Amino acid sequence: MARYEHIAGELRDAIVRGDYPIGAQLPSEAALASRFSASRGTVRQAVAMLVSEGLVGSRQGARRIVLGSERSQSFAELHSFAQWARSVGHQAGGQVIGSRRRSATSGEAARLGIEPGEEVLAVLRLRRLDGEPVLVERTVYASWIAPAVERLDPACESVTQELYETVGLVFAYGEHLIDAVSAGAEDARMLGVRRGSPLLRQRRTTTTQEGRPVECSDDRYRAGSVTFSIRNSHSANSLVRRAGD
Amino acid sequence: MARYEHIAGELRDAIVRGDYPIGAQLPSEAALASRFSASRGTVRQAVAMLVSEGLVGSRQGARRIVLGSERSQSFAELHSFAQWARSVGHQAGGQVIGSRRRSATSGEAARLGIEPGEEVLAVLRLRRLDGEPVLVERTVYASWIAPAVERLDPACESVTQELYETVGLVFAYGEHLIDAVSAGAEDARMLGVRRGSPLLRQRRTTTTQEGRPVECSDDRYRAGSVTFSIRNSHSANSLVRRAGD
DNA sequence: TAGGGCAACTTGTACAAACAAGCGAGACCA
DNA sequence: TGGTCTCGCTTGTTTGTACAAGTTGCCCTA
Numbered sequence: 001m002a003r004y005e006h007i008a009g010e011l012r013d014a015i016v017r018g019d020y021p022i023g024a025q026l027p028s029e030a031a032l033a034s035r036f037s038a039s040r041g042t043v044r045q046a047v048a049m050l051v052s053e054g055l056v057g058s059r060q061g062a063r064r065i066v067l068g069s070e071r072s073q074s075f076a077e078l079h080s081f082a083q084w085a086r087s088v089g090h091q092a093g094g095q096v097i098g099s100r101r102r103s104a105t106s107g108e109a110a111r112l113g114i115e116p117g118e119e120v121l122a123v124l125r126l127r128r129l130d131g132e133p134v135l136v137e138r139t140v141y142a143s144w145i146a147p148a149v150e151r152l153d154p155a156c157e158s159v160t161q162e163l164y165e166t167v168g169l170v171f172a173y174g175e176h177l178i179d180a181v182s183a184g185a186e187d188a189r190m191l192g193v194r195r196g197s198p199l200l201r202q203r204r205t206t207t208t209q210e211g212r213p214v215e216c217s218d219d220r221y222r223a224g225s226v227t228f229s230i231r232n233s234h235s236a237n238s239l240v241r242r243a244g245d
Numbered sequence: 246m247a248r249y250e251h252i253a254g255e256l257r258d259a260i261v262r263g264d265y266p267i268g269a270q271l272p273s274e275a276a277l278a279s280r281f282s283a284s285r286g287t288v289r290q291a292v293a294m295l296v297s298e299g300l301v302g303s304r305q306g307a308r309r310i311v312l313g314s315e316r317s318q319s320f321a322e323l324h325s326f327a328q329w330a331r332s333v334g335h336q337a338g339g340q341v342i343g344s345r346r347r348s349a350t351s352g353e354a355a356r357l358g359i360e361p362g363e364e365v366l367a368v369l370r371l372r373r374l375d376g377e378p379v380l381v382e383r384t385v386y387a388s389w390i391a392p393a394v395e396r397l398d399p400a401c402e403s404v405t406q407e408l409y410e411t412v413g414l415v416f417a418y419g420e421h422l423i424d425a426v427s428a429g430a431e432d433a434r435m436l437g438v439r440r441g442s443p444l445l446r447q448r449r450t451t452t453t454q455e456g457r458p459v460e461c462s463d464d465r466y467r468a469g470s471v472t473f474s475i476r477n478s479h480s481a482n483s484l485v486r487r488a489g490d
Numbered sequence: 491t492a493g494g495g496c497a498a499c500t501t502g503t504a505c506a507a508a509c510a511a512g513c514g515a516g517a518c519c520a
Numbered sequence: 521t522g523g524t525c526t527c528g529c530t531t532g533t534t535t536g537t538a539c540a541a542g543t544t545g546c547c548c549t550a
Contacts, residue, residue, distance in 0.1 A: 040535090052483070061541070178473040227423065229484075243335060
């Protein structure tokens with residue numbers, strides 16, 4: 001592990017542990033540099049991580065202050081339902097309801113960077129959290145990865161992890177669109193809610209390290225089961241509001 | 246403006262303009278350093294901005310690639326409904342429906358960093374986009390800022406901008422919790438939708454540069470009117486999924 | 491006592507240098 | 521033809537230095 005990652009980890013642990021409560025000042029860069037026997041540049045890189053995570057605030061001339069104390073999730077934990085569930089102490093379950101090859105719609109083609117009509121693999125999954133159905137996942141995979149997906153066990157818990165172990169596929173970048181929709185008939189039946197009841201929808205597109213799109217998905221969470229959380233600041237804002245559809 | 250900000254701006258413009266289409270490689274750090282007559286460190290700081298915005302992907306050993314080409318919003322544009330509407334070419338409107346001082350609930354006190362029962366100012370606003378009601382905003386202000394809020398024009402378009410101009414208040418950090426809820430009776434009446442129809446809820450807490458909480462708010466958008474968008478990656482992830490309530 | 495101003499401290503920006511580590515393409519070999 | 525290996529390129533990490541710019545508290549003065 002890089003030196004700055006180690007320092008960032010130590011500081012993050014200290015904040016989570018409460019050594020630096022919310023509102024408290026962090027030691028100065030010079031003090032941290034001397035404590036960890038590192039240069040100021042390395043310390044700056046470490047605290048920059050915490051700033052981008054929204055854990056600490058930073059402004060020129062003033063000591064850094066603690067803004068929050070909750071451990072944030074890695075990209076993998078966000079992307080993989082099973083890995084996330086495990087990390088927050090819940091049991092993930094679920095199964096494939098349906099899976100078929102068909103030709104891509106124009107929207108899917110645009111998001112996957114392929115030609116409309118090109119073949120894709122559409123998979124419908126129901127995901128459970130501690131036994132309760134909470135998520136309907138409609139995922140469309142690009143054709144080059146489809147064979148590996150079809151070989152998976154239908155009851156496979158973590159698709160992400162399995163694809164990594166079997167073909168070495170790594171999900172590296174994601175775009176997420178979050179809004180609210182009414183439950184359709186199929187959604188309602190699978191999640192055990194009334195038709196028209198609110199669902200939290202997350203449409204995501206994921207790509208490999210090389211920027212090649214792998215999948216796009218329409219995930220619908222039962223209201224109350226899941227909340228998304230974002231921390232941002234004047235200097236770092238990845239959350240964007242968009243009009244309409 | 247700092248040198249690295251200038252370089253980042255040039256590159257961002259080039260990407261948005263299409264000089265570097267999605268999937269294309271960016272010039273190497275050495276090439277950029279020579280083009281802008283800057284050191285490699287400064288160039289790295291510039292591209293780091295683009296990476297954190299999700300516009301560019303980066304991995305050791307390989308040239309950086311373009312992942313997206315949409316201009317992202319500033320923190321101010323995200324925070325202020327009016328500034329956001331203007332930046333995307335729509336007309337923001339709205340008015341204060343009700344405003345009263347009361348004592349803080351325990352949840353509000355925790356989020357504002359005050360004692361339960363301490364006095365706060367609760368404001369209910371209806372916001373319109375191009376004339377259509379799209380957002381019900383229930384904001385609770387800490388008592389120290391309440392007088393300035395009460396002095397505002399009830400039809401004031403941008404509360405954020407007005408508070409900056411009158412008392413110099415700057416919103417610097419925010420935490421956002423996003424989920425879906427059913428419209429209550431009041432929500433439904435104000436937004437012109439049926440009771441129980443889906444709303445996108447954004448609960449946010451905002452603080453000053455010093456980390457002092459200013460307000461917390463429960464914003465409910467009519468389904469279909471607004472979508473939140475986040476770009477993230479293996480190296481930078483500010484989006485977090487949380488269980489239940 | 492109220493106010494301004496100075497001085498120490500702290501973070502931000504920029505440059506230079508060196509090495510580590512991963513990627514990709516072409517050369518080479520079986 | 522197919523696989524491997526090496527070499528050059530590119531990004532990642534670390535240290536050092538210097539100066540700019542903003543904050544904070546103390547001290548001095550009116």
